Amino acid sequence: MNSVILHPQSSIQGEVTHLPSSKSISNRVLVLNALATKKGKLHNLSDANDTQLMQRLVFSNEEIINVEDAGTVMRFLTAYFAVSGQVKILTGTNRMKERPIGILVDSLRLLGADIEYLEKDGYPPIRIKGFQHQKTNTLQVRGDVSSQFISALMMIAPSLPQGLTIEITGHLGSKPYIDMTASLMRGFGAKVNFDGRLIQIDQQNLSVNEHTVEGDWSAASYWFGFTALCKEANLILPNMALRSLQGDRVVVDMMENLGVACEPRGNTLHLRKKDHMPSFSWDFTHCPDLAQTIAVVCAAKGIEGSFSGLESLRIKETDRIAALQNELAKINAQLIEESDHWKLIPSSHLPDSVKINTYHDHRMAMAFAPLASIMQVEIEDPSVTRKSYPKFWDDVKQLGVKLTQQ
Structure with missing residues (x-):
């Protein structure tokens, strides 16, 4: 398929059954x-x-x-x-x-x-x-x-x-x-x-x-994104533990500030909504793969952000900083480079729908998918997710989001 349309779904609940291992x-x-x-x-x-x-x-x-x-x-x-x-x-x-x-x-x-x-x-x-x-x-x-x-x-x-x-x-x-x-x-x-x-x-x-091999925290981060943006959310992430070798486990602490509570139960994590902070600041030097998801969440929730440590994003699957700037602009948000950090100015007015270019980058596709909690989202080249999360769209659909292939 050349693109997939995610129809708005403000409530999401259930177990993420295909969450990949690290x-x-x-x-x-x-x-x-x-x-x-x-x-x-x-x-x-x-x-x-x-x-x-x-x-x-x-x-x-x-x-x-x-x-x-x-x-x-x-x-x-x-x-x-x-x-x-x-x-x-x-x-x-x-x-x-x-x-x-x-x-x-x-x-x-x-x-x-x-x-x-x-x-x-x-x-x-x-x-x-x-x-x-x-x-x-x-x-x-x-x-x-x-x-x-x-x-x-x-x-x-x-x-x-x-x-x-x-x-x-x-x-x-x-x-x-x-x-x-x-x-x-x-x-x-x-x-x-x-x-x-x-x-x-x-x-x-x-x-x-x-x-x-334990579960993949980078993949789990997109479900934190869905939880943050939905009006109602109750998600279960299997094969995940807070004690982890993976640096992206820090998404728990980030999303605590952005409106997601994470409760460990055995070898699963339970996600639900909570109040969020009015602003957000983080150094992504040691967890650059989380930056796109956090930027999208801040932009959509009206949270001003200060991001540092993004330098390595320019040599990833695409220049992720340029890609983020281009796609965030479509929802009326800005990512502006300052002297020692990037300033995120959130959207003052969200559109009813948006079409996202993935730039052949799996993380662009999955980072912007949670916008379906509040608007219709069309993701171009959705098959890029096979790079790290082959059954991502199956999980999105199973958890109640209606998908239309184009």
Whole structure:
């Protein structure tokens, strides 16, 4: 379908039955298991397209590896194949060829990997031609570009003869994802020390008996959005726990200010409405995937916002800042860049309907979907959600929102 229309639905209740397991955790344990001497059983892997790609490509015998639009897969497999001794060409969509990978490639070259760019320096596609002897066991890596570069290097470190020490320079963004990688590596038997700036990892054979993946907090955030915007809401999120490896668990604290109460009951979370604050301020440095949803909620509820830490949004599936500015304008809201933050001016008058361009970005589609609580919403290219939440529209429909395919 080219677009889907969500008809207004002010009340939503029930269990979100297809909420996926964590894509971030799934992708990491797939790489760690591939690197392990003793491989284990992985349970409850995400059904997201990114994870399906990772699962298929990590053991692929093909020379050409097409990661499509999956940035995580590109970064993790670049490091994985660099130490695997295989000759591989890694490529992807046109957008993937615009997403920088130079910092990771430079680091791998310093370690001893033979990698060349096939089109533009610093960007995919790349050819990996093997790994020489380890040239160094210490790297300096910028922390302000993508934490996935650091996670990729961390995961291959135990397979290096001398291990690896990574010194993070500059401002560190998305630290919870590095904490996640370190924790998962320890579950595979790795010795990892991380003090916030220095990561020390010994050479060691990885092994695991089994690992069960928890629910995905990024995916859960869209249901917090629906709860915030509906007049009445009572939702149940299965396979979710407040104690989580995922940094996006902080959505609970954010949405507490925006009108959502979250009550844990066993391995489920129950969401209901509450009063909201008149203004909102947050640093998204460590949770950038939540920014779009929070911006939409603030804009629609008339809440003025101050957002910082959005810099990494420019190198995601699309330039998410520009995309947000364009689409928020359609509901008469503004996202304005100030000297050290972005100011969100909410809508003073909401339209009866809106048509949202997704820019081939799964999170744009899902972040704007909760507007159906207060207006008719048409989402272009709705199939983009398969990247992280393949059955999102099934859940939306099951919970009472009428959908019309165009």
